[in-house]
Amino acid sequence: DVKVTQSSRYLVKRTGEKVFLECVQDMDHENMFWYRQDPGLGLRLIYFSYDVKMKEKGDIPEGYSVSREKKERFSLILESASTNQTSMYLCASSPAGDSEKLFFGSGTQLSVL
């Protein structure tokens, strides 16, 4: 069974903390994505990656960075967490030849206090 696994389902952090959200996929997909989901706003793309060590900004990259050192792993980093980054974070992956057919993880609900 193919999977996208996010390391934490729920996470509570303090303002100013550095936060790492980890995502691993076992489908050998080239593309990986980080979205945030907020009520009434749907999913918004933060960053995506076509390949190892490659990254591109999505629609709302401010306050975030990413790392892709290995093909199967894509990390989202909040350098200094703020309360407006409280959200559901969804990781997804897709193959190079079918990039819009996304496979999603179960999400990480991050609360920044």
Next chain:
Amino acid sequence: AQKVTQAQTEISVVEKEDVTLDCVYETRDTTYYLFWYKQPPSGELVFLIRRNSFDEQNEISGRYSWNFQKSTSSFNFTITASQVVDSAVYFCALSEAWSSARQLTFGSGTQLTVLP
């Protein structure tokens, strides 16, 4: 810029009723792709369907059907004889062919609740 609007925030139906989820999109591109994803309570979005802008044929898959109308920029999703397991958030999405990343623009989602 592309935009997807799902005006129905929440819909509640009784089991076995038919229900239609609306999706209206905006794009300047002549070549684009439309999608529906389902997000059950477990949280993982699941791909349901993709249509390209040149294919306006309606599609049926079991109890699911999709009505794509370019004239009204709509891509509506109908569930026939709804079941409790259909309860989920449903997202419509759009990608434009020019986008090198084939980035998806998602609508805000429609929460469907099917009551027993």
